[in-house]
Amino acid sequence: MKRRRFIAGIVIIVAVLAAVQWVRLGVLRVEAVREGGTVLLVPAESGDTFVLSYVHSVERSVVRDFFRIDEGRRLVLYGTEFRSSNTGLPSALGPGETLSRSDGAFRISGMHRVMNEVSLWVGEAYGNRLTIHGVDHDLPRLAGETLLRVRADTVTVAGYLFFRLEQLVVHQEKRVSKG
DSSP states (O other): OHHHHHHHHHHHHHHHHHHHHHOEEEEEEEEETTTTEEEEEEEOOTTOEEEEEEEOTTTOSEEEEEEEEOTTSOEEEEEEEESOOSTTSOOSOOTTOEEEEETTEEEEEEEEEEESOEEEEEOGGGTOEEEETTEEEEHHHHHOSEEEEEEEEEEEHHHHHHHHHHHHHHHHHHHHHHO
16 A cells, blocks of 8 residues: 555656646746846736837837737737827828727727737836736846847746746845845
């Protein structure tokens, strides 16, 4: 009886380790292009949506771009919102797109712009944010002033857990060095 429990325990441990190593998890990955590292991994599957927002450098108003992850793990820009319609902001609509205005903001909906990734320069002056699953991520705080790439990806469960553990360690080191 003890031998069966021991063997069952070993089988369970091996199965868990195999699952952690080989099972893949859909994520939204944010990478620092120049530094070459991942600064954010968030579980995200087909159909999930997120928002990238920033303060427009000329108009000094907030712009929000709305994305969805499609079945091919591509990013689909399906809407954008802005408070000013001047320099560097949308001035023409594409096929099927509509422009509306409410609560002091312009909104373009009906967009369907498919891309593999989004590259953006982030910095404190631009207030860059990524919001997904109701959580707001301050991109300059995560990466500093740099060029970021956002894309849908997959990682092993082990890879995701190691990333999260590394982030906890880095966060703890920063707290210790401040205090």
